[in-house]
Amino acid sequence: MRIGAIEAGGTKFVCGVGNEEGIIEDRVSFPTEQPEQTTKNVIAYFQDKGVEAIGVGSFGPIDLDPTSPLYGYVTTTPKPGWANYPLLSTLKEAFDVPFGWDTDVNAAAFGEATWGAAKGLDSCVYYTIGTGVGVGVYTEGKMVHGLVHPEGGHVLTRRHPEDDFAGVCPYHGDCLEGMAAGPALEKRWKVKGSELTVDHPAWTIEAFYIGQAVASAILMLSPKKIILGGGVMHQEQLFPMIRAEVKKNLNGYVSAKAILEDIDSYIVSPGLGDNAGLCGALALGLAAAQGK
Amino acid sequence: MRIGAIEAGGTKFVCGVGNEEGIIEDRVSFPTEQPEQTTKNVIAYFQDKGVEAIGVGSFGPIDLDPTSPLYGYVTTTPKPGWANYPLLSTLKEAFDVPFGWDTDVNAAAFGEATWGAAKGLDSCVYYTIGTGVGVGVYTEGKMVHGLVHPEGGHVLTRRHPEDDFAGVCPYHGDCLEGMAAGPALEKRWKVKGSELTVDHPAWTIEAFYIGQAVASAILMLSPKKIILGGGVMHQEQLFPMIRAEVKKNLNGYVSAKAILEDIDSYIVSPGLGDNAGLCGALALGLAAAQGK
Numbered sequence: 001m002r003i004g005a006i007e008a009g010g011t012k013f014v015c016g017v018g019n020e021e022g023i024i025e026d027r028v029s030f031p032t033e034q035p036e037q038t039t040k041n042v043i044a045y046f047q048d049k050g051v052e053a054i055g056v057g058s059f060g061p062i063d064l065d066p067t068s069p070l071y072g073y074v075t076t077t078p079k080p081g082w083a084n085y086p087l088l089s090t091l092k093e094a095f096d097v098p099f100g101w102d103t104d105v106n107a108a109a110f111g112e113a114t115w116g117a118a119k120g121l122d123s124c125v126y127y128t129i130g131t132g133v134g135v136g137v138y139t140e141g142k143m144v145h146g147l148v149h150p151e152g153g154h155v156l157t158r159r160h161p162e163d164d165f166a167g168v169c170p171y172h173g174d175c176l177e178g179m180a181a182g183p184a185l186e187k188r189w190k191v192k193g194s195e196l197t198v199d200h201p202a203w204t205i206e207a208f209y210i211g212q213a214v215a216s217a218i219l220m221l222s223p224k225k226i227i228l229g230g231g232v233m234h235q236e237q238l239f240p241m242i243r244a245e246v247k248k249n250l251n252g253y254v255s256a257k258a259i260l261e262d263i264d265s266y267i268v269s270p271g272l273g274d275n276a277g278l279c280g281a282l283a284l285g286l287a288a289a290q291g292k
Numbered sequence: 293m294r295i296g297a298i299e300a301g302g303t304k305f306v307c308g309v310g311n312e313e314g315i316i317e318d319r320v321s322f323p324t325e326q327p328e329q330t331t332k333n334v335i336a337y338f339q340d341k342g343v344e345a346i347g348v349g350s351f352g353p354i355d356l357d358p359t360s361p362l363y364g365y366v367t368t369t370p371k372p373g374w375a376n377y378p379l380l381s382t383l384k385e386a387f388d389v390p391f392g393w394d395t396d397v398n399a400a401a402f403g404e405a406t407w408g409a410a411k412g413l414d415s416c417v418y419y420t421i422g423t424g425v426g427v428g429v430y431t432e433g434k435m436v437h438g439l440v441h442p443e444g445g446h447v448l449t450r451r452h453p454e455d456d457f458a459g460v461c462p463y464h465g466d467c468l469e470g471m472a473a474g475p476a477l478e479k480r481w482k483v484k485g486s487e488l489t490v491d492h493p494a495w496t497i498e499a500f501y502i503g504q505a506v507a508s509a510i511l512m513l514s515p516k517k518i519i520l521g522g523g524v525m526h527q528e529q530l531f532p533m534i535r536a537e538v539k540k541n542l543n544g545y546v547s548a549k550a551i552l553e554d555i556d557s558y559i560v561s562p563g564l565g566d567n568a569g570l571c572g573a574l575a576l577g578l579a580a581a582q583g584k
Contacts, residue, residue: 061547076547123438137513142432146415146514147548154545155508158450171545216447220512221429222438253446253463255353255368256439 003289004046004054004097005281007104008087010079011131013038015045018282022115024275034081035074035090043094055100055285057107057277058087064102064145072101098291100284104128104277106143106150108229108270109136110287111280116271118225125152125223126276128230129210133177136280139221153177155216160208163188180209182232198237207238211245214267218246218254229270236269243267295581296338296346296389297573299396300379302371303423305330307337310574314407316567326373327366327382335386347392347577349399349569350379356394356437364393390583392576396420396569398435398442400521400562401428402579403572408563410517417444417515418568420522421502425469428572431513445469447508452500455480472501474524490529499530503537506559510538510546521562528561535559 005024007014009032016027026049030041046054061077063070072088088101102110109118109126118124118138126136135152137144144150154175165188169178178184185193189202196202214226228242243263250259258266270276297316299306301324308319318341322333338346353369355362364380380393394402401410401418410416410430418428427444429436436442446467457480461470470476477485481494488494506518520534535555542551550558562568 123436135512137431139429139431139436139438140434142434144415144431144513146431147510147516147550148514148546150512150514151546152512155511156450156504156541158448171543172541212448216508217512218439219447220427220442220444220509221436222440222442224439249448249464251463254440254443258439 001286001289002049002051003282003285004049004051005278005285006042006054006056006091007107007277007281008056008058009104009277010059010077013042014278015042016278016282017049017051018279020286022111022272022279022282024278024282027278035085035087039087039090042091046095051095051097051285053098053100053285053289054091054095055107055281055283055288056088056091057102057104057281057284060103061148061151062087062103064149098288100281100288102143102284103134103136103149104280105134105136106138107136107280107284108276109138109227109280110143111272111276111283112227112270113138114283114286115279116276117227117268119271121224123221123223124225124227125217125221126227126229126270127210127214129181129228129232130230131182133181135217137221139223152213152217153181155213157209157212160205163205176209176213180206180232185232193232193235198235203235203238203241206232207241207245210238211242212249214242215246215249218250218259222254224258226267227270228267229276233269239267239269293578293581294341294343295574295577296341296343297570297577298334298346298348298383299569299573300348300350301396301569302351302369305334306570307334308570308574309341309343310571312578314403314564314571314574316570316574319570327377327379331379331382334383338387343387343389343577345390345392345577345581346383346387347399347573347575347580348380348383349394349396349573349576352395353440353443354379354395356441390580392573392580394435394576395426395428395441396572397426397428398430399428399572399576400568401430401519401572402435403564403568403575404517404519404562405430406575406578407571408568409519409560411563413516415513415515416517416519417509417513418519418521418562419502419506421473421520421524422522423474425473429513431515444505444509445473447505449501449504452497455497468501468505472498472524477524485524485527490527495527495530495533498524499533499537502530503534504541506534507538507541510542510551514546516550518559519562520559521568525561531559531561
């Protein structure tokens with residue numbers, strides 16, 4: 001089976017062709033320009049690929065409600081040209097195949113549950129911590145949409161006692177994204193996160209915020225796996241620090257062996273590595289091909 | 293159809309018989325004693341009722357994993373006699389009918405989605421704020437179980453700037469339950485919450501904590517309805533205050549008409565009133581009868 005996958009990001013689009021084992025056989029990447037030009041590039045790429053279905057994991061916010069007149073649109077994004085753009089229907093006009101459609105982070109969570117770190121599990125929460133913080137939620141074998149879709153990057157966290165940074169979120173100031181995404185690191189420490197040493201106090205504060213959000217996600221959703229991806233999580237020293245924060249915050253309350261005894265296997269990096277996004281779109285396409 | 297319903301609480305058990313319209317035709321209530329005596333009372337009640345299925349919404353923590361050897365048990369509760377008690381199998385031995393089994397709060401959320409304030413919706417989050425804080429989570433038409441089950445009453449919240457109360461949660465001190473459940477109100481203000489005047493500053497602080505938790509739940513799960521029940525929420529003045537806190541915390545970020553324009557219909561009291569728990573168990577029983 002040949003399935004198309006589109007990781008539609010605000011900075012770049014990655015398109016690929018893969019199979020039902022989650023293997024990407026071909027891929028291409030181009031910068032996100034105006035929507036007309038960008039979709040033209042996407043369509044040109046898939047023109048001769050003979051795919052049986054296409055999955056799209058998109059930056060957002062997007063409309064996921066099949067009964068809505070704006071279903072398949074990118075909606076209120078500040079990204080120039082993209083607000084209220086009918087991304088899905090533009091692609092559907094070009095290719096008469098089944099389409100899967102979800103947020104980039106839900107797609108990544110689904111991809112991880114299909115082939116990655118949460119393989120075989122019916123729930124996981126996927127965080128991407130990079131230029132922003134995105135959260136994909138997969139519970140009881142379904143991607144969570146609800147009213148719009150989860151925006152868990154903006155949950156409110158308690159302030160670290162030694163941190164007086166105001167935060168960079170234009171909506172909330174010091175929400176999780178405002179305190180812990182890449183731009184917050186850079187503004188707080190005056191250098192890019194990737195230039196900070198592994199023992200810099202920045203990481204203690206970073207783990208404090210992420211660990212707190214993850215603990216609340218565990219309490220709220222009881223997921224079977226927590227997956228932390230994105231550029232900031234390339235700082236591997238963060239993992240043990242975040243796990244320690246989670247344990248401190250839960251304080252033994254959630255009586256699950258996975259957390260109490262095996263947290264190293266519970267809070268993990270993406271099994272699909274930096275392919276999580278594209279493989280997620282592939283998983284959406286595969287599900288669409290199978291009529292799910 | 294005659295369906296049995298058991299609201300298994302830590303303080304009292306409520307048993308009833310109802311039909312597929314959610315109408316409770318008969319009910320009885322007795323204090324929760326040692327498990328053997330309590331289940332004996334339950335079995336005696338249903339002996340001659342001729343029910344076709346029974347739903348149980350239970351206090352917890354409980355085991356919801358059908359593949360677990362402890363499925364159907366009340367697990368690590370501090371309640372004397374009840375830790376590791378096989379509640380479900382004890383009832384199943386007495387009645388050869390299909391059983392539904394979930395947490396009391398998930399059951400209430402499901403009952404509200406079946407006949408109450410979230411009728412016809414495929415998601416809602418149900419809070420009960422009383423002697424503790426419990427949270428039931430219903431997403432994409434399913435009750436969320438995951439690793440154990442949600443324990444959203446214990447999420448961490450920011451401290452109100454004028455509140456120096458330490459909190460009463462034995463695990464977390466100042467988590468949501470530690471700061472906002474009935475015992476926290478009583479310990480902070482030295483009188484029962486029900487004796488405080490409606491314009492007492494206690495309610496400003498109460499709404500601050502609940503509104504914060506609800507805002508984070510909206511960001512994490514994007515539910516189609518938020519339902520606030522339990523003894524503390526009999527203080528109806530809290531509703532507009534909580535809605536205002538939620539709007540303040542979200543600050544327009546979640547672009548959903550239900551929140552931006554119609555929050556009075558979005559954050560509501562249980563449509564089933566104080567029957568939410570028993571009707572929830574009834575809904576579980578009905579689903580079991582229908583083989584769901």
